[in-house]
Amino acid sequence: MSSEPTGAEAQRRPEGSCALVTGASRGIGAAIAIALAADGWPVAVNYNSSAEGAAATVAAIEAAGGRALAIQGDVADPAVPAQLIEAVHNQLGPLAVLVNNAGVRADGLALSLSDEDWQRVLDANLGSTYRLTRGALREMIRARFGRVVNIASVIGPRANAGQANYAASKAAVIAFTKTAAVEVARRGVTVNAVAPGLIATDMTQEIPSTLSERVPAQRPGRPEEVAAAVAFLASERASYITATTLYVDGGLSA
């Protein structure tokens, strides 16, 4: 073994670096952006369609004394992730934390799903995670510090009728997370997944309340409870945690 440092020991966040949260105009993404800003990260608040939502996230961060910038971009478009990373780098600094949160649902039974709904969900949930992580890791391995947190779901490891496309995308996110993590672990870069269960957001408002009864905690989670897990994994304290999936689900996956 060489005594030369290869970088894995360097676990301090690089000065002037920032975080990017995709799909941060509302719900879990907004809560994550706010939590990271509270931890001192300048945050790029990515959004696709809701400029108002992103502005509200930025305003909440600034009101708490943090620094944030809204950046539009549909991360499901294969051309966007590289542009987004460059824009974030130029406007906020080197990217040290990437949270792949943007995602969509297009539910239907597997036997009747359209190719379009299959592909749309795979592109938004898995394709964007892969492309953004690819771009971010290039920068992070050079810095010898990086945190990638991919938002997965309990749906994927667990079945949920009507969400075969969503489940496939989220299970694949967990698989991608593990392999990407082991590839870069010795450069001080961690890649983890956070798998929320039933969280009260716009995205889950149509889900029947009977589902809450299946949650051991007997209630839906709050976006802030997911954000707390992400903020921890993004922190210097989580330096030896990589390739794992942290479930934030009130015990649903037990």
Next chain:
Amino acid sequence: MAEPSNEQIEQVITYALVTFGAEASAISRDAELEALDIDSLDLAELSQIIEEQFGVELTSNDVAEIKTVGDAIDLVAARAK
């Protein structure tokens, strides 16, 4: 970008390899990267460094052909022309 000399290329590559954990005393033109414990992640990072320093883009196929330190120096020198 001015055409780099072989010495400049060698210097950049050697420095990178040492950063990746290779023993400086073991690095020579004939040294095999595998023997220096240089793996695919190191080579991916080396490609980034080479692109930044010399404006030379190496594809994954190019990188797969590099077996020795000399191979890397010669490839970059040829592409930088």
